[in-house]
Amino acid sequence: MFAFAHQVLSGLAMGSVYASFALAIAMIYQSTRLVNFAQGEMAMFSTYLAWAMINAGLPYWVAFSLTVVLSFVLGAAIERLVIRRFDSAPVLTVVIVFIGLLVIINSVAGWLFTYSIKSFDSPFPESARFGGGYMSPHEMGAIGVTLTMLALIYVFFRFTSLGLAMRAVAQNPVSARLVGIRVGRMLAIGWGLAAAVGAVAGMMAAPIIYLDPNMMSGVLLYGFAAALLGGIDNPWGAVIGGFLVGVLENIAGAYLVGSEIKLSVALAIIIGVLVAKPSGLFGRVIVARV
């Protein structure tokens, strides 16, 4: 029983990382109907920025905050300078642009920081004072940080007028323009927020999966799976999907097949769910009258 609880809880820790990615992906998907394949690499790059700042002697939480702010700026800049140009381009063109971004960011990170794997220290203490050994302090901390961030984002979208404007743009950009909302600016802010969320996820994942330019390839796959499982048009469904995927992955690894092919099992379960419920567990089923 202890072992099972341990697997579930530590699944929640990686799950919180997947949940953040799923949220970032769903946020951009909602306002643009596009899936940002470069989301993982953007987060990886942010994590390197944090690593560089910590190495330069900044205290962890200062580096953390600066990284979040910088990632926001970089994310918004990518939208304004790159994605904006492909506004009315066919979807496949945009997909290629995303893949291009992925490769470029990956290479730039490798060039700047080398491809050797680096360790990334956790800000949380070594030994657990509470939690009864079910989870490591970093796992608990990562879940705490993620939940705090999710709560802040919820409050932002639900209770501020900027958040309301962003929801309006996601839903009906034409109407949003008619009430005077600067749609372009909202899209840039959306990208910035997604990049900031990804940066937090990257910094929480790095102590577990280590830092290297390819660290996000697996994580991003789980993030996509999580978003689809929860319903990509429902950010909160996507978040729940993230936690579910984390737990599924751990349980599959421990009890079903071992860690070598746990990825396959987790994804097989997700495909099973999607076959039965194509819009995801919490997704909206759109019915069109013809």
Added chain:
Amino acid sequence: MTALLETRGLRAYYGQTQALYNVDIAVEDGGVTAVLGANGAGKTTLLRALCAMTRCEGERFFDGEAFNPRAAEDASRMGIAHAPDGRGTFLDLTVDENLRLGGYTRKDRAGVARDLKRVFDYFPRLKERRHQQAGTLSGGEQQMLAISRALMLRPRLLLLDEPSFGLAPLLVKDIFRILAAINREERVAMLIVEQNANLALDLADCAYLLETGRVAFHGPSSVVRADEAVRRVYLGY
């Protein structure tokens, strides 16, 4: 009275297709102007062209000054509110949130709160449903919401695209009565596009008749109403 809105030689395009040819119209400050015409005459295009929602050329003047909005949000920020074709409801947001968005660009919170009350006075039905998801409203209620959202901007000019579309005749009468009251009490000028020529001419002081993207006829409502051709084609008697 002076013209609040004026266009000279307005031409509008959808891609390569030209939809408006040298349209000159004027809306008096505080007045109501109707645009009549059959399906595809360019009525909706005219409203879209005023808000930079479609590519256009020609001159537009607002309040005596040339204006050239680059995007629809610029027109809105000048005080031109648009209750668009299809009503433009934010379906997943509540009625309240839809209305708050209408006043999104305004800085005077007290004024916004006052206008929210005023809008609820005009349309009590919306007040009853203020916490309801806007997508669950009936067509008539969504039209009321579209007009109210536009009013929340406290506009100087209100563009109305077929407020009668798809509504029961009784409800249409109601909405036009309220529009007349709004025009009288708020001194907001209106440019109204309508297929129901009778109702539109009752409300408007002057009217333009569009045919295949051109102004075919225009004048005070009484003159337009008396015109033989208009009567036969658009009024049906």
